[in-house]
Amino acid sequence: MRRFEAIAVPHMDAAFNLARWLTRNEHDAEDVVQEAYLRAFKFIDGYRGGDARAWILTIVRRSCFTWLARNRPFELIAIADDDAEERFAATPDTETPDPETELLRRLDESTLNELIEALPPLFREIVILREIEELSYKEIAEILEVPIGTVMSRLARARQRLQESWRRHPVARIG
Amino acid sequence: MQCSEARRLIGARIDGELDAAGEAALAAHLADCAECARHLVEQQEWHAAIKRNAARYTAPDALRQRLAAAVADAERPPSTPSRSRAGEWRQWAIAASVLLAVVLSSSLTAYVTRPNADDRLVQELVSDHVRSLMADHLTDVASSDQHTVKPWFHGRLDLAPPVDDLAAEGFPLVGGRLDYVEQRPVAALVYRHAEHPINVFVLPNRGGPAAASQSLSQRGFNLLHWTRGDLAFWAVSDLNLAELRDFQRLFDRNMAAAG
Numbered sequence: 279m280r281r282f283e284a285i286a287v288p289h290m291d292a293a294f295n296l297a298r299w300l301t302r303n304e305h306d307a308e309d310v311v312q313e314a315y316l317r318a319f320k321f322i323d324g325y326r327g328g329d330a331r332a333w334i335l336t337i338v339r340r341s342c343f344t345w346l347a348r349n350r351p352f353e354l355i356a357i358a359d360d361d362a363e364e365r366f367a368a369t370p371d372t373e374t375p376d377p378e379t380e381l382l383r384r385l386d387e388s389t390l391n392e393l394i395e396a397l398p399p400l401f402r403e404i405v406i407l408r409e410i411e412e413l414s415y416k417e418i419a420e421i422l423e424v425p426i427g428t429v430m431s432r433l434a435r436a437r438q439r440l441q442e443s444w445r446r447h448p449v450a451r452i453g
Numbered sequence: 454m455q456c457s458e459a460r461r462l463i464g465a466r467i468d469g470e471l472d473a474a475g476e477a478a479l480a481a482h483l484a485d486c487a488e489c490a491r492h493l494v495e496q497q498e499w500h501a502a503i504k505r506n507a508a509r510y511t512a513p514d515a516l517r518q519r520l521a522a523a524v525a526d527a528e529r530p531p532s533t534p535s536r537s538r539a540g541e542w543r544q545w546a547i548a549a550s551v552l553l554a555v556v557l558s559s560s561l562t563a564y565v566t567r568p569n570a571d572d573r574l575v576q577e578l579v580s581d582h583v584r585s586l587m588a589d590h591l592t593d594v595a596s597s598d599q600h601t602v603k604p605w606f607h608g609r610l611d612l613a614p615p616v617d618d619l620a621a622e623g624f625p626l627v628g629g630r631l632d633y634v635e636q637r638p639v640a641a642l643v644y645r646h647a648e649h650p651i652n653v654f655v656l657p658n659r660g661g662p663a664a665a666s667q668s669l670s671q672r673g674f675n676l677l678h679w680t681r682g683d684l685a686f687w688a689v690s691d692l693n694l695a696e697l698r699d700f701q702r703l704f705d706r707n708m709a710a711a712g
Contacts, residue, residue, distance in 0.1 A: 282524065283586055284648070290520075294512035308516045315520050319527060378495045387506040394507060408468060409503040415470050434464050441499060 282322050285330045286315060292331060292411050293338040299406045300342040300399055306349070314341035332413075332420040339403065339421055346399055353399055378441075381450055393443050401436035408433055454482040459489045466493070467500050521587035525580070525672065574635065574687075579671045581632050582652045582689040585641065591650060592628030592643050602629040606640050612684065614640040614655040617707040624651070624700050644700065651690040651700060658685040666701055668694055677701045681708055 293314065298307040318337045325333050346354055394405055407413045407421065418433075419426045444450050462479045465471040471479065483490045585591050594605040603616040609631055618626040627643040632654065640655040658680045666679035675697050677688045688704075690697055 287587055290512040290517060291509075294516065295510045298510040304510075304513070307510070308513065308519075311512070311516060312520055312523065316523060316527065319524055378491075379498055382495070382498050382502055385502060385506075390502065390506045391508050394503075405503070406507075409500065410507050410509050415465075415468065430461070430464065433468075434461065437464070437496070437499065 282319050285322070285325060286318055286334050289331045289334045290315075293334060295410065296335060296338055296403065296406060297342050299394070299402060300339075301345060302395055306345065310341050310345050311338060314338040317341070329417060329420065332417045335407075335421045336423070342403075343399070381445065384449060385444055389444075389447065389449060393440055393447070396443060397436060397439060400432065401439055404429070404433050404436050405440065454478055456482075456486060456489055459483070459486065460492065463489070463493050463496055467496050517587055518584065521584050524587070525583055575669065575671055575676060577634055578652075578654055578676065578687050578689050579674050581634065581641070581654070582674060583672075585630065585632070585643075585652060586650060591630065593630045595628040597626050597628075599626060602626065602642070605629055610638060610640055612640070612655065612657055614642060614684070615708045615711060616642060617704070617711070619644065619700070619703050619707070622703050624703065646690075646692055646696060646700065649690055649692045651688055651692060651697070653704065654687040654689070656685045656687070658683050666698075668698070670694070679705060681705060 290311070293311050294307060297310045297314075298304060301307045301310060314334075314337050318334055321337075343354075394402060397405065404418065404422070407418050413421070415426050415429045419429045422429065422432075424432075459479060459482045462471060462475050465475065466479060483493065594602055596602050597618055597620065599616040599618045603614070606614055606616075606629060614629075616626065616629070620626065624644045624646050627645050627650070630641040630643060631638050632641040633639070634654060634656060637656075642653040642655065644651040644653065666677050668675065668677050670676065674689055674691055675694045677686075677694075677697055679686050679701060686701075686704075688697060688701055690700075692700070
């Protein structure tokens with residue numbers, strides 16, 4: 279109990295934030311976090327020291343994906359983890375009359391949150407973990423259970439996808 | 454360096470993950486490539502915009518409390534009576550059978566059905582203690598300064614808890630909190646010993662003359678109960694009993710010295 283409190287309780291906000299972004303609603307996020315925490319509590323002996331936040335977030339993330347598979351299977355389209363797509367292609371900046379930074383200035387808070395929500399879960403979670411939770415590549419690799427190279431390429435693709443979705447957004451286009 | 458390689462490094466640079474060699478190589482490329490230099494600025498602006506505007510949701514208090522209760526339930530051995538659903542059922546069953554007995558024999562008094570008042574108090578204190586840890590709400594007034602904590606209770610309670618920092622003796626004061634015990638607001642003083650928080654609940658003494666301190670353990674926590682003057686104290690902690698007793702002696706000695 280004491281050990282569990284020390285390990286898991288400080289990261290409850292991070293856990294809830296991840297679950298809230300992946301389930302996209304408060305109620306389901308609460309259920310998923312509760313279930314994940316009870317599992318973590320049961321398997322606390324499996325925690326062998328190290329990064330407590332990464333450990334608990336790994337469990338929360340697995341619960342989130344189980345929930346997604348059950349409730350939002352259509353969201354879980356596979357994304358290929360090679361960096362073919364993210365390779366530097368001539369970015370459309372040059373063709374856009376607006377420089378990118380000018381365009382970005384028009385991006386308000388709620389639109390940004392909508393755009394992130396619209397990303398596929400594998401892209402969404404990596405943006406959340408890096409940009410909001412400010413985790414290192416190493417921690418993200420641990421939570422996603424993939425090599426660091428995959429974290430880097432997936433993050434690059436997620437960012438590219440997010441930025442493209444803004445360029446295509448009606449507000450950005452009308453300006 | 455190819456632009457494609459530079460773009461990859463720009464991502465790492467923004468995330469603070471680029472090593473010195475990468476940093477130098479990227480800088481050399483950016484000096485020559487206006488396009489990539491512009492890309493870096495754009496990416497930095499996106500990074501800042503997301504950090505500034507993306508929502509960070511925080512765990513609702515209701516969830517924290519639900520979890521505290523669920524964990525407390527999960528870790529309680531099944532044989533102990535509890536306030537879980539099973540425990541409630543058992544109490545209802547007992548109440549029902551006793552009610553029947555009362556109906557059958559009017560000489561029986563109903564109060565035998567109620568759990569012992571002290572037991573309930575102990576359960577409540579432990580629950581308050583656990584909740585204070587789980588809900589990240591250990592203190593309302595966080596201060597190691599007794600002259601800040603003591604006046605904080607003025608006007609919030611009709612009793613004045615003694616507040617002494619015992620840092621010199623290894624039990625630093627962390628702060629104070631209003632809590633509810635038996636449907637009444639009470640003072641909770643929070644101390645720490647190493648990493649172990651100690652909650653001292655201060656209640657009015659309704660038990661008459663000073664009693665020697667009593668100890669018990671409940672759900673893995675140790676409790677000590679003692680009284681002085683018109684105040685009753687309950688210390689709850691995961692600290693071992695010997696250390697909790699040390700704490701109690703210090704606390705009580707300081708209080709006796711003060712008045």
